[in-house]
Amino acid sequence: MNKNDLRVLKTKQNIHLTLTNLLKKKPLPQIKVTELCKLANINRGTFYFHYQEVGDVFKEFFEEIMMDLRESYNEPYRHTKYIEKEKLDPKTVRIFHHVQKYEEFYRIILSKEVSAEYYYMLRVLLHAVR
Incomplete structure (x- = not known):
């Protein structure tokens, strides 16, 4: 399987x-594969081709967002070690x-509906980004 295959990505x-x-409606442990597949309009075989359980989907998505967070935070530092606010390019x-892009995700991750494990993973990552 090619992870860059457009069908897989979509x-x-x-x-x-x-x-x-x-996750806006119920906690992660209450979400079943059958329900997720039905609402995503995919068959269970497709789900199990990519994941073993619903928690794996959440973990993958969480890691993807954290990678984007890391890249977004570090963007202004790409070409310099120290940032001078007068010379800071707003585009960076x-x-x-x-x-803003992941607002819904952050609302969920910081809610009581998700395991505290992910909140602490976010916290550790934020400390490491600095």
Whole structure:
């Protein structure tokens, strides 16, 4: 399987979006594969081709967002070690765009509906980014 295959990317994006919508309504442990597949309009075989359980979807999506967060935070530092605010190019400040793009995810991750494990993973990552 080619991870850059457009069909795979679109399928996973659809699964991530569906999981995000379900997480607005119920905690992660209550979400079943059958329900996720039905709402994502995919068959169980497709799901199990990519994942073993619903938690794997969440973990993958979480890691994808954290990678984007890291890249967004570090963007202004790509060409310099120290930033002088007078010379800062606003186009390189992507962190706010990142938060806006994943706003729903952050609302969920910081809610009581998701295991504290992911909150602590986010916290550790934020400390490491600096």
